[in-house]
Amino acid sequence: xxxxxxxxxxIKTVVRVLEEFRxxxxxxxxQYALSFLTIAQNEGLSMGxxxxxxxxxxxxxxxxxxxxxxxxxxxxxxxxxxxAHEDPRERRRKIVxxxxxxxxxxxILRALVAGETIxxxxxxxxxxxxxxxxxxxxxxxxxxxxxxxx
Numbered sequence: 001x002x003x004x005x006x007x008x009x010x011i012k013t014v015v016r017v018l019e020e021f022r023x024x025x026x027x028x029x030x031q032y033a034l035s036f037l038t039i040a041q042n043e044g045l046s047m048g049x050x051x052x053x054x055x056x057x058x059x060x061x062x063x064x065x066x067x068x069x070x071x072x073x074x075x076x077x078x079x080x081x082x083x084a085h086e087d088p089r090e091r092r093r094k095i096v097x098x099x100x101x102x103x104x105x106x107x108i109l110r111a112l113v114a115g116e117t118i119x120x121x122x123x124x125x126x127x128x129x130x131x132x133x134x135x136x137x138x139x140x141x142x143x144x145x146x147x148x149x150x
């Protein structure tokens with residue numbers, strides 16, 4: 001049984017979304033993008049739930065969340081798209097939600113998928129990402145702040 005054909009416009013939409021992630025971070029692994037989109041569809045899910053939905057180990061989900069959070073490992077700036085908070089009912093469980101920056105990126109992606117131009121309120125001025133991350137300017141214009149002092 002052959003695969004269903006994908007229309008040209010559908011592929012163009014997927015490419016536009018992937019290009020937006022690439023503009024955001026040229027080296028962003030697809031697993032981070034998938035984790036981000038899964039969280040956006042299911043805000044308030046736990047890290048364990050994310051791992052289950054993506055079919056990955058919980059350690060991988062945790063690593064993806066760390067990269068998508070404000071601070072990655074060893075004080076490196078992360079993407080600041082999500083934040084994990086302790087579940088008040090079960091302290092070992094972490095609940096993941098989008099940050100303002102994450103909601104902003106989702107707004108841009110929604111406009112792209114709808115075939116719209118990016119609304120003026122969603123298209124901020126480009127800004128340079130911190131030199132420590134070695135990235136080109138971010139379309140979101142919301143570069144992570146420098147690492148915390150010891």
